[in-house]
Amino acid sequence: MKIFLRLFLFLAFSFSFIFASDVTETKEILLKKDEQKKILVKYANKEKLFQFRWTLYKNGGLVVFRSYDKIVAQSMLYLRHENQSFRVELKTKGATFHNAPYILVKFKEFKEDSKQALFEIFLFDEKEQIYLEELKK
Secondary structure, three states, X not given: OHHHHHHHHHHHHHHHHXXXXXXXXXXXXXXXXXXXXXXXXEEOOEEEEEEEEXXXXXXXXEEEEEEEOOEEEEEEEEOOOOOOXXXXXXXXXXXXXXXXXXXXEXXXXXXXXXXXXXXXXXXXXXXXXXEEXXXXX
């Protein structure tokens, strides 16, 4: 019986390392309405600006505007819904990239008392070539 327990624990811990996430960095960001967050994305000799802000919170939905590399988009995010996050690819897929690095921005919480939205940002970068720098206003 003890052998089976040890074997089970060994396999459980082994699988957690094998299937570990490729998240290389996480950040939490708290924003007021129309407060813009700017993040400089650096890789190789390039610097690109990723920015986002939220404008409306109504019936559990948050309207978010974002831009990256001259591409502008709008998303509707919900706390308890499938649409909790949006994904922004930082580099195009190429011969050296099967999984292009990307940022995932997740709407985590809305603080009613201060009227602020809490976001969690995840950087997925297998080759660890991307550096994120938060810009101050």
